[in-house]
Amino acid sequence: MLGRTVTVFTAVTVSTALWATPSAAGSGESWRPAVLAALGDSISAGFNACGWYVTCPSRSWSAGEDPAVQSHYMRLLDLDRGALGHNVNLAVPGATSADLAGQVAGAVERRADYVTVLVGAQDACVSEERRMTPVAVYEKRVAEALALFRAGRPGGRVFVASIPDLKRLWRVGKDNLAARGFWAVGRICPTMLARPTSTSPADQARRDRVRDRVAGYNAALARVCAAYGPACRFDGNALFDCPFTLNHVSRWDFFHPNAAGQRLIAQRTFPAVRDWLDEPVLEPELQP
Template sequence: MKTMSGPRDRRRATRRVLPALVAAVGLLLAACSSTDGTPTPAPSTSAAPEPFLTDVTSVAAMGDSITAGVNACGKQGACAAASWATGSDTSVMSLSSRIASLAGSAPAVYNEARPGIRAAQLGDQLDQVVKTAPGLVVILAGANDACRTSIGVVTGAQEFGESIGEVLDTISTELPDTHIFITSIPDLPQLVDLFADSDAAHAVWSDFAGCASLLQNATSTDKADVDRRAAIGQRIVQYNAQIEQRCQDQPRCTYDGGAVHAAQFSQQDISTVDYFHPSETGQGKLAEVAWQALLGAAEECAASGRTC
């Protein structure tokens, strides 16, 4: 975000992969020990202001079924406790849980994410988010814009960007002191490769009409099917470019630099309920990847001494 770093700086910051515990210790300790065990002040060059995350007392999540934790608990349906953004499951260690560890107290959480939501429908969640006036709004959306009944109705990149822009504009206008963290969209086509030899996955996908644009004829090597899947992958890349651009327009918005899109998942990370949504393990991976991006950006801003 502009008050945290420029586009080039943000991308550099979000590539930093530091264990959350080490980052927290580095930010919170004000002294170190000398060789004889006597505490001595830390050098001024290593002392940095705490990131704004230590001041976040409430977190609101917006998005679709991924953020709602759908099928993450091994059965059909939402599982809010396993949400990468606001869940309480200790095996997931959601963003809100990590903020609690960093700040020393748990933030209030509001998960407004709903299954099936596309970017143009995010406005339906805005009223409640504005009412709660959270310190941090977390957004992951776009999978349902790419996953449609056919490739002909997949959301256009510009249309997607305009919808995301409207949401970010509204949050920034109505809640000028609220921080926004918006992630890239996962690389959904990797699912096809991940379960290339899974008859169980293919059987489920054959009835998954809602994402036929990607999963129809998943085992087909016909050029038309290969090209269709590639087109979905490219459209997601275009969506992510729109997210980055629209986020840069807002003073308190942080983009993950493509970290979630770059994340590679294993079969264990995907729910066997539908072979599409993240499992509990996958939600944990999302949380870790997103946290490193968010924490890196927050640290960069804190070290600069700017108001974030």
């Protein structure tokens, strides 16, 4: 249910001053974001959620307006009609971690004060294993992108979703003839989904390595978000651990989430930020 085919981080070229946590003293007013921006790849863009190989932002788990999906945007509105006057979807099908900084720049330009980030499936879903983004590179890119957001919108908040488990997609779809056909014809995520019925040790090891790479990306996301401070929330691998089925996957490619899948993502991820509406506004510290 991911974007179409489309080590421990030791050095970040960002001043540590950008990562100072917000002051514990708030303004006394509750947090009410005015602009939500969805950042990431085809999942957040709603690709194949309502049509044949088209984006469907209205069914995005993040910024969508379809009542059937109940996105973060709709859930925030339901909790408080004073929240969120505007939503914007900047996610792009095929985007990787290398594209995140550009999307952040767009969010800053639109004065977003709440952004959701779901990116990384495309870093692993490549033509061959050696082309997968190294974990250290992935982490550096995400850290630098979030640093840009903090610099441009110091009072903003960030939600970071874990990347779904690609191997689970293989597991739930490998015995489905239609799914195998779409994966083969479309060359969808060949690092994980090539030769789906093979039980050879080489193919089993390949799938395990790709899953490990995704797990490495998710560990990197947790570190970056923790370094950002209380204005960032990670889902704690809620999406990676999500027990989705083929009923949550588009029948147009057996890969991207359909409307039910988008709703499931929103359900699994929103609890991580639900309490923000009850918290005071965090005021960023001034740096010397």
